[in-house]
Amino acid sequence: MARNEPQRLRATIQAVKELILDQGLQPGDPLPTEAQLVDLLDVSRGNLREAVRTLVALDILEVRHGTGTFVGQMSLRPLVEGLGFRGVVLPGEDFQSLRQIVEVRSGLDHALADAVVERMDDAVAVELKALCDAMAEHSERNEAFAAEDRAFHLALASMLGNELYSELVAAFWDVHTRLAPRLGVPTPRDIADTVAAHRAMLDAAVSRDLEGYRAAVGNHYAPLLRVLDSTSTTG
Amino acid sequence: MARNEPQRLRATIQAVKELILDQGLQPGDPLPTEAQLVDLLDVSRGNLREAVRTLVALDILEVRHGTGTFVGQMSLRPLVEGLGFRGVVLPGEDFQSLRQIVEVRSGLDHALADAVVERMDDAVAVELKALCDAMAEHSERNEAFAAEDRAFHLALASMLGNELYSELVAAFWDVHTRLAPRLGVPTPRDIADTVAAHRAMLDAAVSRDLEGYRAAVGNHYAPLLRVLDSTSTTG
Numbered sequence: 001m002a003r004n005e006p007q008r009l010r011a012t013i014q015a016v017k018e019l020i021l022d023q024g025l026q027p028g029d030p031l032p033t034e035a036q037l038v039d040l041l042d043v044s045r046g047n048l049r050e051a052v053r054t055l056v057a058l059d060i061l062e063v064r065h066g067t068g069t070f071v072g073q074m075s076l077r078p079l080v081e082g083l084g085f086r087g088v089v090l091p092g093e094d095f096q097s098l099r100q101i102v103e104v105r106s107g108l109d110h111a112l113a114d115a116v117v118e119r120m121d122d123a124v125a126v127e128l129k130a131l132c133d134a135m136a137e138h139s140e141r142n143e144a145f146a147a148e149d150r151a152f153h154l155a156l157a158s159m160l161g162n163e164l165y166s167e168l169v170a171a172f173w174d175v176h177t178r179l180a181p182r183l184g185v186p187t188p189r190d191i192a193d194t195v196a197a198h199r200a201m202l203d204a205a206v207s208r209d210l211e212g213y214r215a216a217v218g219n220h221y222a223p224l225l226r227v228l229d230s231t232s233t234t235g
Numbered sequence: 236m237a238r239n240e241p242q243r244l245r246a247t248i249q250a251v252k253e254l255i256l257d258q259g260l261q262p263g264d265p266l267p268t269e270a271q272l273v274d275l276l277d278v279s280r281g282n283l284r285e286a287v288r289t290l291v292a293l294d295i296l297e298v299r300h301g302t303g304t305f306v307g308q309m310s311l312r313p314l315v316e317g318l319g320f321r322g323v324v325l326p327g328e329d330f331q332s333l334r335q336i337v338e339v340r341s342g343l344d345h346a347l348a349d350a351v352v353e354r355m356d357d358a359v360a361v362e363l364k365a366l367c368d369a370m371a372e373h374s375e376r377n378e379a380f381a382a383e384d385r386a387f388h389l390a391l392a393s394m395l396g397n398e399l400y401s402e403l404v405a406a407f408w409d410v411h412t413r414l415a416p417r418l419g420v421p422t423p424r425d426i427a428d429t430v431a432a433h434r435a436m437l438d439a440a441v442s443r444d445l446e447g448y449r450a451a452v453g454n455h456y457a458p459l460l461r462v463l464d465s466t467s468t469t470g
Contacts (some may be wrong), residue, residue, distance in 0.1 A: 006300060017320060026324070053285050057292035058317045065241055074321035078313040082293045083399075085252060086309035100399035107346030107400065164318075164335040165342065205327070 008043075012051040015041045017060070020071055031061070031069040070120045076171040080178075083171075087179040094227045098179055102228070103173045106221040108165070109153065113213050115160045120205040127155055132199045146177060152198055185227060193223050243278075247286040250276045252295070255306060266296070266304040311406040313411075318406075322414040325400045330463045333414055337463070340407045341456040343400070344388065348448050355440040362390055363437045371428045380430075381412060387433055420462060428458050 002210055018029075021038065030069040031037065052069060055061040062072040087097040131152045138145035150173050199218035204212035240465065250265050254266075266272065273280055287304060290296040296449040322332040348453045373380035392404040432455035439447035 006298075020324060049285075050288050053288040054292040057289040058313055058320075060317065060320055063241070071324075074317055074324065076314070076317075078293055078317055079311070082295065082309055082311075082313055085293075085295055088254060089306075089309065097399075100397045103395070103397050104400055104403065107343065111342030111346040160338070162335045162338050164332075165339055168339065 007018075008047055009050050009054070012016055012041065012043045012047050013054055015043070016048075016055060025071045026069050027073050029071045030230055031071065033068065076167045080171050080174050083175045084178050087175065091183055095183060095185060096178070098183055098185060099225065099228050101179065102221060102224050105153075105169075105176060106217065108172065109217045109220070110158060111215060112156055112165075113217065115212060116156050116205050117208050117210045117213050119159045120208070124155060124159065125202065125206050127154060128198075128202045130203060131155070132195065135195045135198060139192055139227060145195075147234070149173075149194075149198075150177075156201075180228050191223070194220065197223075212214050238278075243258050243282055244285050244289070247278045247282050248289055249274065250278070251286055257294075257323050260306045262306050262308050264306045264433065266306065268303065311402045313407050314404050318340060318410045319413050322410065323417055326418055330418060330420060332410070333418055334460065334463050336407060336411050336414065337456060337459050340388075340404075340411060341452065343407065344391070344452045344455070345449060347391055347395060347400075348452065349444060351391050351440050352445045352448050354394045355443070359390060359394065360437065360441050363387060363433075366390070367430065367434045367437060370433060374430045375426055384408075384429075384433075391436075417448075426458070429455065432458075 016031075017039070019025075019037075022167070025031070032040060034045065034048065035044075037048055041048070043051075051064065056063055056072070059072040059075050061076050062070045083101065087101065091097050115128060131148045135145040135152075150161055150170070153169055153173055154166060157166040160166070197216060200216035201213060201220060203227060204210075204216050217223045238402060251266075251272070254272075256262075260266070261338050266420055269280065269283065272278075272283055278286075278303060278359070281456060286441070287296055287298065290378050291307070292313060293299055294307040294312050297305045299305060318336065320334065366383045369383045370380040370431075385405070387409055389401060392401040395401070432451060435451035439451050
């Protein structure tokens with residue numbers, strides 16, 4: 001390989017990004033064909049393909065085979081993929097990597113407290129109550145309730161009206177949920193507490209009780225952190 | 236291109252990840268050579284290169300030219316790169332993308348309040364005071380103080396003892412700092428307020444004044460959000 005390949009690759013990546021900006025392309029818009037890009041950017045086909053592969057990994061581009069290359073959604077998918085793998089490669093002592101992820105989730109939920117308590121309204125309260133009821137039913141039948149749990153946290157995050165914040169909440173929920181079974185972390189035995197903790201968050205928000213809401217967020221994450229402690233001492 | 240290339244590529248990416256796990260490789264460890272990997276994983280050279288390129292983009296692998304391929308640091312660099320570009324491609328109305336990033340920064344700092352106020356000690360207080368003094372000196376000379384600002388927020392984040400949280404704080408600081416000039420957002424005219432806001436955060440933490448600390452965090456981000464408002468109405 002040429003010694004200057006990294007610089008050339010970086011330059012090609014930069015050139016593709018500038019083309020997206022110059023042409024005002026938006027997510028979902030098609031890029032010129034590979035042959036056109038080779039001409040336009042004056043790069044080799046191999047170099048272009050490596051640049052495209054890099055940008056696909058970052059969700060900046062999307063290749064639909066048989067159709068072409070498009071501007072990607074620029075989602076947080078690379079974050080989920082990277083942290084998910086890092087958590088397995090570097091689990092750390094006592095599930096440290098998973099504990100860090102749970103603490104980030106807790107931090108993101110805590111930081112929502114003001115907005116949630118201030119903006120809670122009947123429509124959201126009804127939606128959250130239905131999710132809590134569904135969780136309770138699943139819990140009684142010893143079933144998991146991942147979908148309801150995710151929807152609950154996303155409904156709270158959406159009250160901030162900040163799409164990026166919601167994506168972060170979803171991303172760390174996803175990493176947490178995928179990593180826990182891979183690391184062999186058991187489901188908390190006190191899973192019923194988790195159901196009750198969601199309802200306590202809802203009740204505190206409806207009562208506009210800021211300190212009560214913060215306490216409920218703390219109680220929500222307590223069993224998730226406790227199971228990491230108990231696992232580390234018995235394993 | 237073969238129609239089944241995406242699946243084959245995904246399978247090769249997965250195979251490289253499993254090899255890292257099976258061999259217990261850690262960040263910085265060398266991978267087998269390209270020729271060995273082609274044999275070991277029974278894949279084509281082109282396919283392997285695309286997989287490596289994807290994993291390099293995610294910082295799961297690192298290619299040092301002339302040396303070989305190594306396990307990467309699995310940092311949040313892909314997040315910074317992705318969000319930085321997304322903020323330029325999708326600036327939104329009224330700098331919406333930058334506003335969302337500033338709000339995430341604010342949320343991350345707010346969520347640290349309990350840990351910072353509880354754990355503030357003389358050593359950290361001295362470090363933060365020196366940073367505030369340096370910011371004030373720069374501000375008086377009409378100089379920027381990005382390095383001190385970043386160090387201040389990272390010193391606070393480090394009090395949680397959660398490396399991932401610190402990386403997130405750094406990542407959103409980096410995206411914010413790179414994006415603002417690219418979007419043509421002026422430096423807040425009330426930059427002296429920002430210096431004072433850092434000092435207020437420190438003072439409240441030293442006094443173990445939780446509500447005062449939260450208010451100071453709010454005041455810290457106020458000029459940064461205000462400049463987005465004023466820009467959107469005058470521009």
